[in-house]
Amino acid sequence: MDQKKFFVFFFMDLLFWGCFVLLVQLKTPFRGITPLASIICLQESQQQTAGA
Numbered sequence: 001m002d003q004k005k006f007f008v009f010f011f012m013d014l015l016f017w018g019c020f021v022l023l024v025q026l027k028t029p030f031r032g033i034t035p036l037a038s039i040i041c042l043q044e045s046q047q048q049t050a051g052a
Contacts, residue, residue, distance in 0.1 A: 016040070 020041075
């Protein structure tokens with residue numbers, strides 16, 4: 001069960017970053033990204049700042 005759940009999260013993560021890279025390559029404005037993606041990116045940046 002845990003392995004299956006991990007695989008799902010891993011696949012979703014790949015899918016998310018795949019879309020993110022695609023948006024960047026298309027030079028889409030950051031505000032064009034969905035609110036959920038913006039929140040996730042904001043959390044990631046905060047975690048990196050806290051880690052540093």
